Amino acid sequence: MLPKTTLDFLEKLQENNNREWFAENKKKFDAEQKKVKTFFNEIGTLLGKVDSIERIQIFRIYRDVRFSKNKLPYKNHFSVGFNRTKPMLRGGYYLHIEPGASFVGGGFWEPNKEDLFRIRKEIELDASELRQIINQSTFKEYFGTLEGEELKTAPRDFDKMHPDIDIIRKKQFLVTRSFSDKEVLSPDFKNEVVETFKAMRPFFDYMSDVLTTNLNGESIY
Numbered sequence: 252m253l254p255k256t257t258l259d260f261l262e263k264l265q266e267n268n269n270r271e272w273f274a275e276n277k278k279k280f281d282a283e284q285k286k287v288k289t290f291f292n293e294i295g296t297l298l299g300k301v302d303s304i305e306r307i308q309i310f311r312i313y314r315d316v317r318f319s320k321n322k323l324p325y326k327n328h329f330s331v332g333f334n335r336t337k338p339m340l341r342g343g344y345y346l347h348i349e350p351g352a353s354f355v356g357g358g359f360w361e362p363n364k365e366d367l368f369r370i371r372k373e374i375e376l377d378a379s380e381l382r383q384i385i386n387q388s389t390f391k392e393y394f395g396t397l398e399g400e401e402l403k404t405a406p407r408d409f410d411k412m413h414p415d416i417d418i419i420r421k422k423q424f425l426v427t428r429s430f431s432d433k434e435v436l437s438p439d440f441k442n443e444v445v446e447t448f449k450a451m452r453p454f455f456d457y458m459s460d461v462l463t464t465n466l467n468g469e470s471i472y
Contacts, residue, residue: 254297283329355427358398366462381457
């Protein structure tokens with residue numbers, strides 16, 4: 252389980268987000284990062300038993316401020332991504348640890364132009380299977396609704412009066428579940444994260460089927 256010292260360090264970092272403080276507390280950061288990496292890799296091992304994971308990407312705490320108005324040098328969270336094995340399996344899992352703002356997420360953050368068009372065409376043709384998935388009680392219990400940025404109107408060459416335009420106009424297809432600090436520090440948090448990831452699978456499997464076939468349902472690989 253994650254220790255309270257991990258959240259305590261992140262809280263102090265939020266209050267002292269500067270290079271001088273970080274340098275003075277580098278040993279504490281290294282100790283907490285080691286614990287977090289172990290925790291993330293343990294989740295990866297559990298997830299690997301129920302899905303095919305190609306890569307575990309533990310994100311650096313250092314921010315790239317070159318093109319950002321926010322010049323704070325450090326992130327105020329620890330995070331990790333678990334990438335499914337492409338090309339047949341699509342979708343990615345994400346875990347974010349931040350005091351008062353921890354969450355599990357997943358989905359399609361920045362689908363490329365071709366994938367986005369393919370998803371939209373599938374929904375235009377028949378959205379019933381996707382509707383069934385996102386309306387299931389388990390999906391609603393874990394995630395509430397399908398999230399993500401969307402256009403204000405219909406994409407080019409799509410009917411703005413289409414009955415499923417609310418999904419067609421999405422640019423991202425995401426699901427999230429928030430956790431309190433108490434939940435993050437509980438002994439069961441690791442298993443709860445994996446169960447949340449497992450609840451994403453029907454959505455991921457649907458998207459994988461779409462992105463590996465043409466509109467006739469024929470494999471493109």
